[in-house]
Amino acid sequence: MKYQFIFSNRLRILIIEQLGSAIRLGARPAINGDVVTQTLPKIPGTTPFDGEQARKGYRLNKMCYSFNSAANRAEFIENEEAYMSKFGLNEQQKAAIRARCVLDLIAAGGNAYYLAKFAGIFGLDMQDIGAQQTGMTKPEFQAKLRAAATT
């Protein structure tokens, strides 16, 4: 068994060998050929918009980007289902759009900057969006923001 770990900012490979009933522990520097899948610690409640998200959410974000145009916003309002199909959204993305659920939209690959244009169609501002994602009422969310000023 081999496990990787970081020690003093240098990637090391941890070696665990079972010899009969004994376990031998060792370590050596990583070398070419080691399979290294370094992952950064997860930040709670946060989904960095990386390559994986960008691939997953491309069509959803492309649709939201189209909402820069008033004509496109009107077309979406006129027939949501047809508009979503035109952009080739998958079922997960369509369901998240129908539900107006920001957390589901992020899970489906949505990016905050483009999703904001979708929210804008319904006249929702960033505090509405924040309240929805944190499960608060808008006044509760506003109070949370104000509280950050006094800490």
Added chain:
Amino acid sequence: MAQLVGGLATSHIPAIGGAIHKGLQQDAYWKPFFDGFPPIRKWLGRVKPDVVVIFYNDHGLNFFLDKMPTFAVGAAERYDNADEGWGIPTLPPFKGEVDLSWHIINAVTEQDFDLVTCQEMLIDHACTLPLKLFWPGECPVSIVPICVNTVQFPLPSARRVYALGRAVGEAIQSWDSDKKVAVMASGGLSHQLDGERAGHINKDFDLKFIDSLLTNPEWATQFSIHDLVEKTGTQGVELLMWLGMRGALTSNSASVRKVHSNYHIPISNTATGLLALESAGPF
């Protein structure tokens, strides 16, 4: 040679556009934000920059995920603003400073920065609103916009943006012109729009960061993008722009003088920061 007179930095929020449009500057909610600007406008009225080089991040007006440059420099005669989808009023076009654009592009590429150049470029609220905040009337300056990717990871590191800023500052000062140039940052400070952590604000970090730009400008370059997201939020990383601005000033002056600063929580979901720095003089 052109003279680099100082640097400006402010947060940008679409709602500011609506507040200016409706004349809400003295409204109780907006006053603590807008009241930061008059002392800086007074200073600007004295130093009278002709050109502003602006570090900002596009929010899906000019760039989409089909082509996402890390650093893009505008080289247009004119920059149009356009509908961003939120109903904030579209502002009239801004005048470009094309000679300086190409001088920066040439000089900075010579310093091993690989840029995207844009002879047509829509500028969004992040570029237009700070100009409106610092010059509420007719805009007296021409601009060179420098767009830094904060949309799609990987983002350029704090260290890299600071170095880019430094190269831009050197380019400004080797520009064969008698014009006065200021650098500007538009972005931050701590905020997060998305996820269960939406509304994240880090006052301690923000205040330390503003202070570091006076006393120890490279302080924030020690942090990785992951660190900055953890500390300041997914959109807090826009503070990269402030490092670009500050890096530019480092190129001509051993120290800077603070003209004015302001910090207020919250506007929309954002901790807003404001700073003006004057170059204390050549080495």
